[in-house]
Amino acid sequence: MNYTVFAEQKEIPIYETNVYPAPYNERIPQEYTIFSIKGRITVRILSEKVIREVCIRPISAGIEFAFTEHEIIFTLDRPLNLSVEINECADNNLLIFTTPKSRGYDLSVYQKVLRYPRGIHEVGKKVIRGNHVAVIFEEGAYVHGKFEFNNCTDLLVCGNGIISGEKYESDEYRIGMDFLGCQDVTVQDVTLVDGRFWCMRVFGCDRVNIDHVKVIGQRLNTDGCDICGSRDVTVENFFARVWDDGLVVKGMDDSDKKNIHVVFPNSTSKMDEAFEKLGDVEHIRFKNCVLWNDTARPMEIGVSLRSDRVHNVVFEDVDVIHSTTGYPVMGIHHGDRAEVSDITFQNIRVEDIPCAQLFDIRMTDSVWSTDRRKGHIRDIYFKNIDLIGKPGLSMLPGPSRIEGFDRDHQVSNIVFENIRLLGKYAVNLKECDINCTKFVENVKVILNAAPEEVKRVSHVEAKLKISPFLWESADGSLPGKGGRYEGHVEMTLKNVSKETAEGETWLQVSPANSVRKQERIRYHLSPGESLRKGFDIELMPGKYFLKAQAREPGFVSDWKYLVLALPLSETENIDEMPSYEIYNYYGNRSEPVQIGICQNHLVIKSKLLRSADMTLYTALPVPVKQQEILFSVEETDFGEAQAVIQGEDGPELAPQIGNPQEITYVFENEPKVKKIVQNKFKKVESGIGRISFSDLGLPDKTEHFWMELQADTDDTTKYRYPFTLFHSVNPQNDAHMFAHVRMIQAEREAGL
Incomplete structure (x- = not known):
């Protein structure tokens, strides 16, 4: 472990669990500590690593600190959930969870008290039924297991203990703390780590208060807290660092008895009584929460909304300290029958969210939509939303979006009040970077800040223009050994606001490492002034996403989607085949690969084939239908590049998609090729591999096909x-x- 912690000179135990941060190549340790406080205390942290910089999040907590090379000191005067981060790297952090001291429970009112004292306990799956029950996890208790509270009334679950799912893989252990059909529930101070699936679920319950609960999850679908078909629920002082959604509201009904995300395979849980208590979702409040999402959405209403009403839901005083995958920070996603209304997001502070959408309200079908009848979304309020950004903002959030389903199922009456982006206020949808697409009505942006506080967003519009990319060859013949296209991209910036605008922009090309890093352009533009800059670029065949990128609010980016075909022609000399690089997001590059056609065979030649196997994938082209994916790469998975889909009028940015798995699973947006044929090139001393066209699964006289080549090298197996x-x-x-792939003799221009 890296850290040692002292509170008022007393050493506090450090615990460790795993987290799974972007770029998702390995689990890493997450150190955390838990203790209770009363009054003002001094906290001293010792770090084995040399400390050069310190950031204590959430920034809004206003923690003042001092540090030396190996020590950080600060004071606390109230219980908080904090992330102490050193050297501008969240991976080096320490989580500090503090809770109120001396809760003062009157345990005499409970008919049954179940206590877990300090020490390690293995309970497996613990099912608790009945009324007037208290379950106490004392400070220092570390419990391996899951807890199901089934049809309980007057229930207390409390204590500074830890419930861990680290030993369990079976679906029977899904959901670390599960409340099914319960009433009058209080949950305080417990910590849930390494759960199997959702960390905490409130399903068909009434009158639930969750206070000072902390969750850390690193597995697929580890939501923080899911409120399903319940009423009068308050979640406050909650912390979640999870590998899926943070705070979630869902509507459920009897159809979910067949939903494997609700009733788990091989589960022995008796849920009939809980299903009977499902109903409208009303009076839900999340308050004073700190959220960290390694993937997916911090605050989410949806996707499953199979109740008649989802009404009066409030997210208030929430700090989003990291959300690094491009997903919406505040989202409502609806494809079922519920009437969703009176939803409020207020006093929301957002820190590190590269490429994420701030807001996303969308009605559309997904894999989780089952209702044939569609509902509505109306009366949504966003008030006092503050994109703090620094320290930690690497890129601006992506454009937000509001979209209805059809003329009879619209999104209506949306208010954005006091939206502040990096210290500047936005007074219209354009400055908020919000796109209202279709079936949306009555959207307002209001500014109620005092005049002396107002610093307006200055507005710079970027435009990209691409000249045709030409196929390069070494000697002018086509195709040539160079195996690359040459082209020119022109970026124009214009200040369309009434205030001077200044900042920095650059041309981002994805996939990463496809071009050398482009120089950054500093701009200082008076109202109406323009600036133009050109970029000469060389690219291999493939698909590319080009974007004018910036960090300043009010920068309206432009982007282009570029397709460069792979021209192949017959050759008698294998050495003259065009040569291509294989490289990835991390900058790994292999030996070049030459590809061509010789004697009705597809031929590859590379020194790489002398030491590693390679796999060739081929498929017949299919038309890409509307809403199907055109482009997503590895960095799309963690918010550094946006995905592109086929829109009604051509390519458009993919909404609500920041993860390639979500593209194919949730929205089923993958082009439906009939078959992907795999052929293996085994490593061979000559470095030359041949495959006949019949083995590629292609008909005779094929002029077009789709192709991918994979190299199975040892140095990339860790990715x-x-x-x-x-x-x-x-x-x-x-x-x-x-x-x-285009089977032609020569080609001088690529279609754009």
Whole structure:
């Protein structure tokens, strides 16, 4: 462990669990400590690593500190949940959880008291039924297991103990703390770590108060707290660092008895009584929460909204300290029958959210939508939203979006009040970077801040223009050994506001490392002034996303989606085949690979094939339908590049999609190729591999096909995604990043 902690000179135990941060190649240790406080105390942290910088989040807590090379000192005067981060790296952090001292419980009112004292306990699955029950996890208790509270009334769950799911893999242990059909519930101070699936669920319950609970999750679907079909629920002083959604509201009904995310495979849980108590979702309040999402959404209403009403839900005084995957920070996603109304997000502070959407309200079908009848979304309020950003803002959030379902199922009456972006107020949708697409009515942006506080967002619009990319060859013949296209991109900036605008922009090209880093452009533009800059670029065949990127609010970015075909022609000399690089997000590059056609065979030649196997994937082209994916690469998975889909009028940014798995699973947006054929090139001393066109699964006289090439090298096995020529992240199943191969003698221009 890196840290030692003292509170008022007393050493506090440090615990460790795993987290799974972007770019998702490995689990790493997360150190945390838990103690109760009363009054003002001094906290001293010793670090084995040399400390150069310190950031204590949430920034709004206003913790003043002093530090030396190996020590951080600060004071606390109230219970808080904090992340202490050193050297501008969240991976080096320490989580500090503090709770109120001396809760003063009157245990005499409970008919049954179950106590877990200090020490390690293994309970497996513990099912508690009945009324007037108290379960106490004393400070220092470390309990391996899951707790199901089934049809309980007057229930107390409390204490500074820890419940861990680290030993369990079976679906029977899904949900670390599960409240099914309960009433009058109080949950205080407990910590849940390494759960199997959702960390905490409130399902068909009434009158529930959750206070000072902390969750840390690193597995798939580890939501923080899911409120399902329940009423009168308050979640306050809550902390979640999870690998899925943070705070979630869902509506459920009897159809979910067949939903494997609700009734788990092989589960022995008796849920009939809880299903009987499902109903409208009303009077839900999340207050004073701190959220950290390693993937997915911090605050989410949806996707499942199968109740008649979802009404009066409030997210208030919430700090989002990290959300690094491009997902919406505040979202309502609806494809079922519920009437969603009177939803409030207020006093929300947002820190590190590269490429995420601040707001996303959308009605659309997904894999979780089952109702044929669709509902509505109306009367939504966003008030006092503050994008703090620094320290830690690497890029501006992506554009937000509001979209209804159809003319009869619209999104209406949305108010944005006091929206502040990096210290500047936005007074219209454009300055908020919010796109109202279709079936949306009555959206307002209001500013009620005092005039002396108002610093307006200055507005700079970027435009990209791409000249045709030409196929390069070494000697002018086509195709050539160079294997690259040459092109020119022109960026124009214009200040369309009434105030001087200044900042920095650059041309971002994805996939990462496809071009050398572009120089950054400093701009200082008077109202109406423009600036123009050109970039000469060389690119291999493949698919690319180009974007004018910036950090300043009010910067209206422009982007282009570029497809460069892979031209292949017959050759008699294998050495003259065009040469291509295989590289990935981390900058790993392999030996070049030459690809061509010789004697009706597809041929590859590379020194790499002398030491590693390679896999060739081919498929027949299919038309890409509306809403199907055109582009997503590895860095899309953690918010550094946006995905592109086929829109009604051409390519458009993919909404609510920051994860390639979500593209294919949740929204089923993958182009439906008939078959992906795999062929293996075994390593061979000659470094040359040949495959006949019949083995590629292609008909005779094929002029077009899709192709991907994967290299199975030892130095890339530690990464989450394979090492592929055209940057496919799942070539066995998904073909959208495959190169479009054209069987021609020569080609001088690529279609844009």
